[in-house]
Amino acid sequence: xxxxxxxxxxxxxxxxxxxxxxxxxxxxxxxxxxxxxxxxxxxxxxxxxxxxxxxxxxxxxxxxxxxxxxxxxxxxxxxxxxxxxxxxxxxxxxxxxxxxxxxxxxxxxxxxxxxxxxxxxxxxxxxxxxxxxxxxxxxx
Amino acid sequence: xxxxxxxxxxxxxxxxxxxxxxxxxxxxxxxxxxxxxxxxxxxxxxxxxxxxxxxxxxxxxxxxxxxxxxxxxxxxxxxxxxxxxxxxxxxxxxxxxxxxxxxxxxxxxxxxxxxxxxxxxxxxxxxxxxxxxxxxxxxx
DNA sequence: TTCATTTGGTTACTTTTTGTAACTTACTCT
DNA sequence: AGAGTAAGTTACAAAAAGTAACCAAATGAA
Numbered sequence: 435x436x437x438x439x440x441x442x443x444x445x446x447x448x449x450x451x452x453x454x455x456x457x458x459x460x461x462x463x464x465x466x467x468x469x470x471x472x473x474x475x476x477x478x479x480x481x482x483x484x485x486x487x488x489x490x491x492x493x494x495x496x497x498x499x500x501x502x503x504x505x506x507x508x509x510x511x512x513x514x515x516x517x518x519x520x521x522x523x524x525x526x527x528x529x530x531x532x533x534x535x536x537x538x539x540x541x542x543x544x545x546x547x548x549x550x551x552x553x554x555x556x557x558x559x560x561x562x563x564x565x566x567x568x569x570x571x572x573x574x
Numbered sequence: 575x576x577x578x579x580x581x582x583x584x585x586x587x588x589x590x591x592x593x594x595x596x597x598x599x600x601x602x603x604x605x606x607x608x609x610x611x612x613x614x615x616x617x618x619x620x621x622x623x624x625x626x627x628x629x630x631x632x633x634x635x636x637x638x639x640x641x642x643x644x645x646x647x648x649x650x651x652x653x654x655x656x657x658x659x660x661x662x663x664x665x666x667x668x669x670x671x672x673x674x675x676x677x678x679x680x681x682x683x684x685x686x687x688x689x690x691x692x693x694x695x696x697x698x699x700x701x702x703x704x705x706x707x708x709x710x711x712x713x714x
Numbered sequence: 715t716t717c718a719t720t721t722g723g724t725t726a727c728t729t730t731t732t733g734t735a736a737c738t739t740a741c742t743c744t
Numbered sequence: 745a746g747a748g749t750a751a752g753t754t755a756c757a758a759a760a761a762g763t764a765a766c767c768a769a770a771t772g773a774a
Contacts, residue, residue, distance in 0.1 A: 446631070450628075454625070457691070458698060467701035467702070468698050468701055472693075474704075476618065478609070478616065481612065485594070485599050489594045491586070494751085496750065501600070506732075506733055508732080508753080509731095509732070511753080519708050519711040520707055520708055520711075521704055521708075531749085532740080532741075532742090532751075533752085534751090535750080535752090542700075542703060542707075551593060551597070552689070554599055554608060554612070555597060557608045557615065558608050560611070560685075561608055561611040564607075564660045564661055565607055567661035634722085636721065636722075646762055647722080648724080648761075649760095649761065649762080651722080651724080652761095671768090671771075672720045672721035672722075672768090672770075672771090673768090674722090715774100717773085718773080720771085721768100721769105722768100723768100725764100725765085726763100726764095726766100727762105728761100728763075730761070731759080731761080733758070734756085735756095737752105737753080737754075737755095738751100738753075738754090739752095741748105741749090743749105744748100
């Protein structure tokens with residue numbers, strides 16, 4: 435791959451290499467764990483599920499469905515499975531009738547929700563700019 | 575909506591309210607700018623496009639396509655449009671033949687790429703854990 | 715002159731992913 | 745006997761994404 439130094443001035447290139455050089459989003463997905471892992475963790479439904487489980491330490495399926503407004507049973511169930519497989523959340527089923535299932539963040543999930551919260555705060559702060567821009571763009 | 579204090583012990587609830595209370599991911603999408611804006615900005619292709627434009631300050635369509643490995647013309651073109659509409663990137667076309675088009679981050683996009691870089695570093699650090707977990711889960 | 719090449723897309727068509735809504739299981743309560 | 749309940753699953757429809765061919769308009773080569 436061509437380096438940034440070939441396209442930009444050298445001073446800037448050094449800074450960019452320091453910021454980006456060690457991060458591995460630069461490979462095809464099958465060779466790139468970052469892309470692979472991120473595509474699950476930054477999915478829009480995954481984000482909401484994890485945020486809600488950060489807010490309410492324990493949630494059952496139907497509560498999650500209520501809070502993650504708009505999600506379908508099917509997708510919620512799918513996402514919960516992959517989030518569990520990836521280690522963000524845990525699932526505990528109690529063999530009562532009707533069955534009771536509790537979802538919560540793992541310790542690992544807790545570290546992720548902190549990152550997500552930062553991202554979400556950024557979105558909260560900046561969404562007015564984005565909406566204003568979108569509006570303006572629509573008129574052009 | 576029910577508050578966290580009704581479900582959890584009060585000490586923890588205060589902390590959670592402080593962290594989450596002011597953030598607005600709790601509404602249906604049509605009422606929730608955060609969900610709306612985030613669904614564009616945290617899309618897997620959007621993330622890669624923005625990261626690459628953080629790394630190479632100027633990129634043309636076909637370079638982007640090469641670097642954002644696996645993206646199709648169609649989706650690249652769509653994403654560039656919405657990212658431009660939302661104010662993250664700018665598009666400048668030079669009426670040469672064949673046409674030359676330059677994409678770069680806006681100042682606003684620059685502030686976002688910094689957030690994304692943090693997220694990406696987290697993914698880089700933690701992807702081994704996720705992959706290991708996934709492996710283990712597969713056996714169960 | 716005719717033909718291939720170039721960039722930044724678009725278009726038509728196929729495949730995959732999502733959304734919708736009805737259904738299931740197994741036990742309890744009326 | 746029939747209704748209700750929690751946590752899903754299933755079949756079918758709709759939307760999104762992937763694929764690959766195509767386009768314009770000029771340049772350079774044959």
